[in-house]
């Protein structure tokens with residue numbers, strides 16, 4: 001029998017928070033951070049945090065569960081930017097300086113781009129000094145030709161039942177450092193192990209490392225084989241009234257498998273990450 005992906009738990013936005021989100025001071029993704037600042041200055045964020053305390057606890061609990069991810073559903077597509085903003089604000093910090101080369105917390109992501117690297121299991125923000133802990137994805141634009149385009153979430157604990165999370169990756173992968181900024185020669189180099197305190201996996205950045213003859217390279221190739229044949233994972237469809245959030249430190253993820261560029265565009269909010277060290 002073909003495997004049916006496991007379902008990501010869903011939390012509806014509580015009814016009493018919807019009126020607060022209806023008047024959200026940002027309707028488009030480039031305004032997301034500005035909207036959050038306005039919401040802070042007008043006291044809206046404080047109200048959301050106070051009234052949303054139970055929701056935040058439920059969300060944290062879901063994200064600490066086996067799926068390491070959750071969807072948040074809401075009544076109207078027009079609330080997408082508001083919900084992405086609120087979820088990010090409830091989970092952590094996003095006000096750190098954006099890197100000029102590595103981007104910042106807010107981006108628009110087309111589905112099925114040119115190299116389609118996002119369709120393979122990966123960690124977000126591997127060239128960042130500290131990859132963001134949380135990735136929040138909302139749907140900005142649909143492509144009606146795509147049927148149920150699902151995003152996969154693969155907790156590290158499912159990569160191998162004996163690898164209880166990234167902390168149990170083979171020792172070589174915790175020790176040998178990989179260069180994560182080869183594609184950014186103008187930035188200071190960044191070296192970190194695949195299985196560091198924050199696990200990182202992004203196949204295009206690993207060519208040189210995996211071609212090596214060190215024990216870590218061998219373990220990396222073994223990990224790559226496991227990822228290609230992983231038997232179980234979670235799935236959710238980012239939809240007009242559904243936002244997905246996952247723990248980027250505890251799970252890998254991949255976008256929908258589609259063979260061509262599409263009009264579908266996601267809004268991605270990266271929370272609790274540091275792109276570059278602040279200038280000295």
Ligand SMILES: [Fe+2]
Nearest residue numbers: 118123124253
């Ligand atoms: Fe991603």
